[in-house]
Amino acid sequence: xxxxxxxxAARAMQTELRxxxxxxxxxxxxxxxxxxxxxxxxxxxxxxxxxxxxxxxTTCELDLRPGGTFTYRYTGPDGASFFFTGPVLExxxxxxLVHRELFNGDPAAACDVTTILRPEGSGTRMEMxxxxxxxxxxxxxxxxxMTDGMDVVYGKLDAMLAADTAGIAAAAGT
Amino acid sequence: MMTRTADLDSxxxxxxxxxxxxxxARLAQGEATVSELxxxxxxxxxxxxxxxxxxxxxxLIETRVAGTSRPRRLRPEAxxxxxxxxxxxxxxxxxxxxxxxxxxxxxxxxxxxxxDTP
Numbered sequence: 001x002x003x004x005x006x007x008x009a010a011r012a013m014q015t016e017l018r019x020x021x022x023x024x025x026x027x028x029x030x031x032x033x034x035x036x037x038x039x040x041x042x043x044x045x046x047x048x049x050x051x052x053x054x055x056x057x058t059t060c061e062l063d064l065r066p067g068g069t070f071t072y073r074y075t076g077p078d079g080a081s082f083f084f085t086g087p088v089l090e091x092x093x094x095x096x097l098v099h100r101e102l103f104n105g106d107p108a109a110a111c112d113v114t115t116i117l118r119p120e121g122s123g124t125r126m127e128m129x130x131x132x133x134x135x136x137x138x139x140x141x142x143x144x145x146m147t148d149g150m151d152v153v154y155g156k157l158d159a160m161l162a163a164d165t166a167g168i169a170a171a172a173g174t
Numbered sequence: 175m176m177t178r179t180a181d182l183d184s185x186x187x188x189x190x191x192x193x194x195x196x197x198x199a200r201l202a203q204g205e206a207t208v209s210e211l212x213x214x215x216x217x218x219x220x221x222x223x224x225x226x227x228x229x230x231x232x233x234l235i236e237t238r239v240a241g242t243s244r245p246r247r248l249r250p251e252a253x254x255x256x257x258x259x260x261x262x263x264x265x266x267x268x269x270x271x272x273x274x275x276x277x278x279x280x281x282x283x284x285x286x287x288x289x290d291t292p
Contacts, residue, residue, distance in 0.1 A: 013271060015264050017186070027271050031278035035285075039277050049273035052266035139186040142263045 020135040023142075029124045033117040036124045037094035040115065046072070059083070066091055070099065086110070103141070108133075111141065185256055188232035193217065194225050198248065201235060205247035 014026040029036050039045050041064050047057040051074055058081065059073035066088060073083035085105050090098035095117050103109035112131045117124050132138040188194055197211060208226065212219045226246055229235045233252045238245050 013264065013268055015260070015267070017189070020187070025267055027267075029271075029275065029278055031282060035278055035281055036274075039274060039281065045277060045281070049277045050270060051273075052269040135187040142186075142259055 017138075018129075021132045021138055023130040023132075023138065025126075025128045025130070027126050028120055029126065030122075031124060032122065033094040033119055033124045036117055036126065037097075040097065040117075041093070055082075062088075064088060064091055070101075109137065109141075111137075184232040185234060185252065188228050188234055189256075191225070191228075194229055197222070197225055197229065198234065201246060201248045205238065205245040207243055207245050211246075 012028075014024075016024040016026075018024050031039075039049065041062065043060045043062045046062070047060045050072065051057045054077045055074040057072055058075040059071060061072075062068070062070040068088045069085065070088060071083055071085040073081055075081040082104055084101040084103060086100040086102045088097075088099045089112070090096060097115045098112065100110055100112050103111075110133060114129045114131070116127045116129075118127075119125075130141070132141060189198075193215075196215070200206060200211060208219050208222050211226075212222045215222070226235065230237065230246070234249060235246050236249050238247060
């Protein structure tokens, strides 16, 4: 129970729709930046965590230097798969990583991802900014592939909405 | 159920504007006419009307006809659809980060096991 409380309270994730094109995600971790950086950039470690629902990462290639490329492929239970690929743009261990990811290699579905790691006590505060080409691309990215998670959140969202209809304005960021 | 990306697209585009978010927050308190929305905001009625049109086309609000009055009100089901999408999006990241928590703990244990942690 103590662990759960710590996870919920101290590491709580914040998501923000900023402006027309950006999604900002903030999260704290118990490990120092150098260890989070390794988890974020070591192809032997990345597939252990960077996936959701029933879509594990089945291919992980990363050439970690500016101008290098990466490919992360995910495979679903029915054998279908999708991937993100693109160039690595900036590498400043253990604090700053910038890469551009193209969903299924499509240049029209490009997103620039800036990941910042800052020390926070004995742990790390991560801030990840995903910047899309326009508001439509951002909405599509949120919608794509997220249907699997619908039933996971359905119940608690009912309660949230009942409690605070105006909360949608807050959820959209200010 | 809002299942088409085009609907989400226009809904998120409508929400990208702070004035429109303020209008939605006001309508969350109850329905209001154009003049009622304009009066406290210092924004002209034509400008308010333009924002309302964007919100209505995005399916976030609707117009009620009451005699000569045209009060606007929220469409809670549209907001719920947005919550669902955003919630599913957040849920996927929460899964990812919970798994990362576990990986970081394992890495710490491995490092300690090798005795190379100060």
